[in-house]
Structure formats: C-alpha cells, structure tokens
Amino acid sequence: MRRAxxxxxxxxxxxxxxxxxxxxxxxxxxxxPDIIRLPPEWIPWPATLQHYGEVLLSSSRTARIGRAFLxxxxxxxxxxxxxxxxxxxxxxPLARMRFPGRDVIFALVVGSLxxxxxxxxxxxxxxxxxxxxxxxxxxLIVPEAAMTFGFGVFLLRQFFLSLPRELExxxxxxxxxxxxxxxxxxxxxxxxxxxxxxxxxxxxAWNDFLWPxxxxxxxxxxxxxxxxxxxxxxxxxxxxxxxxxxxxxSALPLLVVFLVANRRIIEGVxxxxxxx
Amino acid sequence: xAAADRGVKHxxxxxxxxxxxxxxxxxxxxxxxxxxxxxxxxxxxLRLSFTNARLGRPQYAWVGLANYQRLLDDTRFHASxxxxxxxxxxxxxxxxxxxxxxAVALNRGVALKTFLRSAxxxxxxxxxxxxxxxxxxxxxxxxxPFNYYLRTLGLPTRSWLxxxxxxxxxxxxTTVWWVTGYYLVIYxxxxxxxxxxxxEAAALDGASGWRSFWSITLPLLRPVLLFVFVTHIIxxxxxxxxxxxxxxGGPGDATRTVVQHLYETAFQNFFHFGSASAMAWVLxxxxxxxxxLQFRLLRGHTEY
Numbered sequence: 001m002r003r004a005x006x007x008x009x010x011x012x013x014x015x016x017x018x019x020x021x022x023x024x025x026x027x028x029x030x031x032x033p034d035i036i037r038l039p040p041e042w043i044p045w046p047a048t049l050q051h052y053g054e055v056l057l058s059s060s061r062t063a064r065i066g067r068a069f070l071x072x073x074x075x076x077x078x079x080x081x082x083x084x085x086x087x088x089x090x091x092x093p094l095a096r097m098r099f100p101g102r103d104v105i106f107a108l109v110v111g112s113l114x115x116x117x118x119x120x121x122x123x124x125x126x127x128x129x130x131x132x133x134x135x136x137x138x139x140l141i142v143p144e145a146a147m148t149f150g151f152g153v154f155l156l157r158q159f160f161l162s163l164p165r166e167l168e169x170x171x172x173x174x175x176x177x178x179x180x181x182x183x184x185x186x187x188x189x190x191x192x193x194x195x196x197x198x199x200x201x202x203x204x205a206w207n208d209f210l211w212p213x214x215x216x217x218x219x220x221x222x223x224x225x226x227x228x229x230x231x232x233x234x235x236x237x238x239x240x241x242x243x244x245x246x247x248x249x250s251a252l253p254l255l256v257v258f259l260v261a262n263r264r265i266i267e268g269v270x271x272x273x274x275x276x
Numbered sequence: 277x278a279a280a281d282r283g284v285k286h287x288x289x290x291x292x293x294x295x296x297x298x299x300x301x302x303x304x305x306x307x308x309x310x311x312x313x314x315x316x317x318x319x320x321x322l323r324l325s326f327t328n329a330r331l332g333r334p335q336y337a338w339v340g341l342a343n344y345q346r347l348l349d350d351t352r353f354h355a356s357x358x359x360x361x362x363x364x365x366x367x368x369x370x371x372x373x374x375x376x377x378x379a380v381a382l383n384r385g386v387a388l389k390t391f392l393r394s395a396x397x398x399x400x401x402x403x404x405x406x407x408x409x410x411x412x413x414x415x416x417x418x419x420x421p422f423n424y425y426l427r428t429l430g431l432p433t434r435s436w437l438x439x440x441x442x443x444x445x446x447x448x449x450t451t452v453w454w455v456t457g458y459y460l461v462i463y464x465x466x467x468x469x470x471x472x473x474x475x476e477a478a479a480l481d482g483a484s485g486w487r488s489f490w491s492i493t494l495p496l497l498r499p500v501l502l503f504v505f506v507t508h509i510i511x512x513x514x515x516x517x518x519x520x521x522x523x524x525g526g527p528g529d530a531t532r533t534v535v536q537h538l539y540e541t542a543f544q545n546f547f548h549f550g551s552a553s554a555m556a557w558v559l560x561x562x563x564x565x566x567x568x569l570q571f572r573l574l575r576g577h578t579e580y
Contacts, residue, residue: 007386013378014395020410020453021398023421027413036419039428082309090306093299105303112314114567118514118535119556122542122549123317123324146313149306178298207403209517210535214543225405229521232409240413247406254401262394266461 021251028052028244035240051245055231065246067220068227072206072250075140075223079205080198082145087152087197088190092182094153095160096168106157113150117210125214135218143215144205152197159193160186196264199257203265206254224250324553331547343554353555355529356537359444363533364512367448371508372501375456379463380493393464397457404454408521411450412437437523440530447518447531454518459504466500467493506570513563534559 022042027035028051029044055065093099094106124143125134133139167189168181176184187194209225216222222230228246258265325343329336347353378396382389399407414422417435426433436446470493478488494501516535519525525532525540534555542552 003385003387006381006384007388010378010381010386010392011388014392017453017456018395018398020414021402023414024406024410038419038424040421040424086306086309089302093302097299099296099299102299105307108315109306109310112310114510114563115314115318116510116514116560116563118516118538119560119563120314120317120321121538122552122556123320124313125542126320126324126329126549127313127317142309143313146309149310150314153306178302182302203401209404209520210539213520214539225403225517228403228405228409232412232521240416243409244413247409250406251402255398258394258398258401262390266393266397 024244024247027240028248030241032239032241051241052249055242055246055249064219064222065224065227065231065249068222068224069249071137071221072223073253074137075144075212076202076205078137078141079144079148080201082141083148083152083201084194084198086145086149087156088187088194089182090149090153091156091160092178092186095157096165096186097178106153109150109153113154117147121210121214124211128215133215135216135221137221139215140212140223141205143211144208145201147208147211148201148204152201155197155200156190156193159190163189192264192267195261196267199261199265202257203254321553321556324549325557327550329549329553331542331549336550339550343551344558346551347554347558352529352532353534353537356532356534359529359531360513360515360533363444363448363515364509366444367451367512368505368508370448370452371455371459372504374452375459375504376463376497376501378456379460379467380489382460382464383467393457393460396460399454400457402454404517405521407450407454408518411446411453412522415446438527440527443523443527443531447515447522450518450522451515455508459508462504463497463500466497470496502570502573506566509566510563513559513566 023040026042026044029047029049030041031046031048031050034041034044056069057066058064090109094102128134128139128143131139133142163186167185171181171185206223207225208223209229212223212226213229216226219227219230224246228243228250231243231246326338326340327336328339328342375396382392386392402410414420415436417423417433417438422436423433434442436442474492474496475488478492483491514535515533516539519531519533519536520539523531525536538552538555538559540546541548541555
C-alpha cells in the first residue's frame, strides 16, 4: 500500500518534471496568436506545422535550422567515428601490452579529463585559426573529438581489461598479428562499450555550444545550438513559435536514440560516472 | 599495415624491433589528437597569458605579469568570480540533494522504475541552449506560464531574469532541471551496490527508515556523493551556456560568471586574448586545487 502511494507520488513528480519540455512541444504546434494567450492552453488546438515549415524551409538569414540540422549531423557523426577509433586504438595497447612509458601515457590521458574546456578555449581558437579550420567541419569535429577522447580511452581500457585473454592467445598462436587481433577479436567483443561511447560522443558533440559559438562565424556552418541561440535574438520575445519548433527539432535525434538505447545510455553514464 | 608486417617476417632482428614498436603505432592517432588539441592548447594558453595578443593581430609582445595585474583591478572580473562562487555554493545543496531523494525513492521498489528514471533523465539529453530557451519561455514575465500560475495562486510574481536578486536563482533552477537526471542515474548505480541484507538486518533491529538512511545509505554512498559533489563543483566553475542564453550576464553584472566574462573579453568586446588567457589560468588554478582536494578526500575513504 505504501509502495503504491510512493509510485503515485513519483509518477506525479515525473510528469511535473517533463512539463517544461511538453510546454515547448505544445508551443511549437500552436498558431502564433494562440501562443501568448492566457491562461496557458495545454492542448495546441487548432494545431499547425507552420513554425516547423518556417525554420526548416525559410530562406531568411537567421532561421536556417534545416541547414544547422545537417551541420550538426555531420559534425556529430564525424566526432563519433574519430572518438571511437582513436580511443579504441589507444586503449588497446594500454590494456593489453607492456611497453616503456605505458603508465605515464595513461596517467596523462586520464589526467587530461581535468583540463576544463573553457580554459583552453582561446589557444584552441588560435590553433584552429592557424590551421585555416575556422567555420569548417574539421574545425568542429577534431576539437570535439579531442574533448571526448580521454573519457573514451578510460572507458574502453576498463572494458578491454575485463575481457578474457584466451581468444587473443589462441589467435596469436594461429599467427594473427596485433592489428588482426584488434580488428577481428577485440572490437567485435567490445560492441556494448563501443556503443555506449559512441552515444556519449554523439551527445556531447550534438549539444556542445561554447566551442562552435566561437569556431564558426559563417551562418551556413552553424550547428543547432548556435543557430538556436541566435534565432532567439532574431525574433522579438513574443515570437516563441519558431524558436520552440527549432528547439523541438534539435531534441529529436537524441530522443530517438534515448528511446531505442535507453539502457545503453544509462550504462554509459554509470560507467563513466561512478568509476571516473 | 598487415601487408607490411608479412613483408618483413623472415628477418628476425627487424621483427623484434617491429614488435617493440607495435604499441606505439597503435597510440599514434590518439596521442596526436590529444597532444595537438588538449596538451598544446593548455600550455599555449599559459604563454598567451603573458602577452598582449589580440584577435586578428598577428604581432604581439611579451608583457610579463601585466595581464594578471590587470585582473587585480578588473572589478568586472571580481564580480564574475563572486557570481561564480555564489552560483556554485547556492546550487550545491539542491543538486546534491534532489537527485538523491529521487534515487532513494525510486530504489524503494516503486513500479514503473524504468519509465520514471527516463522521465527525470530526459532533460539531460537536451543541449544547454534548448534548456535555456525552455526556461526563458516558461519564465517570461508577461506571457509565461510560470508567472501566470503564481498569480492564480495569489503569490508574488516578478521578472525573474531581469531582477538582480532572482536572476541567478532562475539560472540555478534551470540547471537543476537539466542535470538532476544525470546525478539520479549515478546515485541509483551506487544504491544498487549496497547489499540489501544490511537493510534487512537494520529492520530486524527495529531501525526506522530514516535511521537506515542516515546509518547505512549515506555512509555507504559516500564515494558516490563525493563524485557528484566534485563533478558539480568543477562544472559550476565553468558555467556559461545557461548564462549566455538566459541573461547574457545581466541584469548589470548580476549573473556574469567567469567564463561569460572570459568569452566577452576574448570574443565579444575587447578581443583581448592575453587577458582572457590569464583569466583562464586563474580559473584553472582554482579547479586544480579543488580536484586535488577531491583526491585527498577519496583517498581518505579507501583507507578505512
């Protein structure tokens, strides 16, 4: 009986917790004059997709959410590929081989998790500028990947250490070299950890704001968070419709990932958190 | 790489040397990325902090400690330090306690646990900009629902984000909504590691739920609590996105945090890279001190 009461209380709290997000969705579907009507209406009726059309298709300079969506997709997927491969290749020898300098390298990489992104903002900008990478995809992808790399090495090394060595030993006796073992045995066995890391990297790249805010100054290259933040400035405060449509669109990919791979995300947070 | 390996296999001395090289070959891409975009910028930032470098000016000179000296007189920087400290201190209790209470409740065998956990976690999948825009709209002084419902309840309303006394609290509220789910998941993992027998034994001895919480849950959760505490503190020192979206540091200087001020100094108002780098290193110093403190505390734990 007490358990039922607690469940009911938690359900009420959870619904309350989701209300702000629901309000964004509801607003994005309302007709412009209905948005600011008081008392607040929680059912968007008559509903319209007009704001979505405006932010996705409008050719105005500021509302290029469609283009920003594409940019964010390219940057996030590129980051995932680099993070997963670079972290796995680094974590493999750190977990499985003995060589001089191993412990120092591991300590350096994990220690770098303590370097705050805000602290290296200016020099990273100087470096990116010198490479000619401002307002380019690589200028977003590579620094973004570097931000997640340390965590990736930490996570994958832990996972590799937990795998049994027998398969690798057998393969080595059959004449496989280190690269074969890495590609054919270790990576396939590590799919859960690689998946968790991939989702983590996708999430950080998709949601990062500070770095793209300064590394991009061409509107065509803005990723979603930057485009949304500037969209806010482009409209008067009463025009919440397009802003909320943009916000909803930007939340969709991770919502889908979250619904499909709920357990893996939670697992990734847990692994990265408690043992970090 | 595999083809090259096979090519030299018949020469024993070469193979030995090659075997010794293998780990380093694996390390090359990752360490290159790491050295170029983490280590080098960190050190280059220190160098820049002793120069008068500016955005778009190729020539600059060594100015010694001038940037650091200027920080001593920069009242806006002092305000930003104070605001950051205020934010950090004021947000710590809610961000430590709210997820803990929710996690303990979810761990009491409630139904729908996965759904509930996901509901609280959802905001953490959003970007800081989306979260900021959400609360900007909710807290809109005229047409926002927050003030409307306060009014219907007969409670006082105000322009939460435009009032210097409430703006920072609005930012804290926004942050709590954003990150609670993340810490909730971490607490839940910690709670699951506590053996259930302890609670059963305590219940047999007649301990109340509160007593079990204080005498079993909290002490055994100490490493997790410390992790959450330190993660939150280090994150708080760097708070930026919420401020940028909700208040731009205003009203006046009321919510201008260190990173917001750093951003403005380097990229918005003065384009002064040297001065911004000095701020960054002061911030880094503070963060390092707190991180070292963390290690001391954690080591203290593993000893008993």
